[in-house]
Amino acid sequence: MSGRGRGRGRGGSASRAAASPAAPPARRPALRFAVTFVIVAAALFALYAFPYAETGISERWFHAYLRGYARLAGAVLGVFDRQVTVADSVISGRYALTVVKTCDAMEANLLLIAAIVAWPLPPSRPLRQIWWRKPAAILVGVAALVAVNVARICSLYFIGVHAPSAFELVHVELWPLLLIAIALGEFVLCTIWLSRSGRNVAAAAGPA
Secondary structure, three states, X not given: OHHHHHHHHHHHHHHHHHHHHHHHHHHHHHHHHHHHHHHHHHHHHHHHHOOOXXXXXXXXXXXXXXXXXXXXXXXXXXXXXXXXXXXOOEEEOOOOEEOOHHHOOHHHHHHHHHHHHHXXXXXXXXXXXXXXXXXXXXXXXXXXXXXXHHHHHHHHHHXXXXXXXXXXXXXXXXXXXXXXXXXXXHHHHHHHHHHHHHXXXXXXXXXX
């Protein structure tokens, strides 16, 4: 009896010893996500913040992009305030706003894009059948952030009109945090969609 007991004890120890090396691989997806996220985010921020020449093609494109942003926000503001006009990237009316490089919520956009790119797709289906899910999530997420940022610009205009003393607090402190929180919420929804779609595909396929 005691011999068998010792055998079971040795077997249990051997099982635990054999199981212990499996722990590091369980952490690999999280580590891979973190490393990929940092690399992609760093590359995107480097492209965004690089000091391009003011006369270069990239800056001309970016100025056109900011002018488009100003026109979009001005069009929305014009529904509520007919005094609003837009010239270049300047929104004028009862209060003036200039849409510059830090007003486009690009930081939140880039963080969201990097996180979605780094998130692993479910392995339940070949990559060629589900590769489109990440681009779709990025397009929807960025479009939602653009809409939120247009609402931010509109809110700052009316804060400038009615409560100019609170403009800096809302502009510099509150809205940036809110944009990051919204981007984080979008990322969580995207990961749920990506993971759930993989489970649904596996369930629909049934046993092989």
